[in-house]
Amino acid sequence: MKINVNSTDYNLDVPDNTSLLDALRVHLNLTGSKYGCGEGACGACKVLIDGRAVASCITPVASVQNKSIITIEGLEKDGKLHPVQQAFLDEDAFQCAYCSSGMIISAVGLKTKNPKPSRQQVIEAMQGNICRCCVYPRIINAIIKA
Template sequence: MAPAKPHQSAAVAIPVPDKISVSLNVNGVDVQLDLAPWTTLLDALRDRLNLTGTKKGCDHGQCGACTVLVDGRRIVSCLTLAVMKDGSKVTTIEGLAKDGMLHPLQQAFIDHDAFQCGYCTPGQICSAAGLLAEGRAKTADEIRELMSGNICRCGAYPNIVAAIQQVMGHS
């Protein structure tokens, strides 16, 4: 049996959005993609750039698993149209380790067992990187509040807070 070709129909085709050229710098690498405007930054990362470290947990901005840094700020990539970020600098979980050396947050998450299934973890770590850059969280209460956009169903929250505190103590 031969692989299927696109469905042939006599009727007029219903168009999908035209693709637009989008330039991004992802984890220090310039990339150019042709993307339809309905493609989210999350889907562009996962399906087009094969950067599947950024996770799709809800696709509606409710879980934080898709958190990445855009121009240094943490955002949810599932509610971000990639075309709107043309020219932006994107950092994903794959871009945090440098030359094989884990980012301090990555090491702290391992040390404190700040995850179980690992699916929320890239979003937690990117969110924590954003939190550190913002520099507003000092106390455990502040860390908890400002990390509340990242749901961990395995329930590793106390360990996540401990991991972040460890990195704060060292920076």
């Protein structure tokens, strides 16, 4: 099957029930998207599918052919970080940072729809992402400032 990730077409020879997360991490060696729960409950694996943040661990790769997939690796442009990435860096909005890829992807998904979200809108949009180090207040600030 063929998928488009970060504006590049890839041919994959994997079983249909392979998750998008495994396809990215194992078969394309794009390891920025993380495994955290395997049931779409933590958000560490989120990627943008046609601009919307989706949990890749419960998305069969076969279902996203002919769609645009953007992972954390695809946000940087010409060596310049996406404003959300830069804001996370500026705000030190992480500790172990294992959740950061999924957080940033979710935030980019939100900002695409709603460039100036309120604090409450950020909280609602990010509810599916867990930061186990619990620096949530800094993440909220980073997203608002980005």
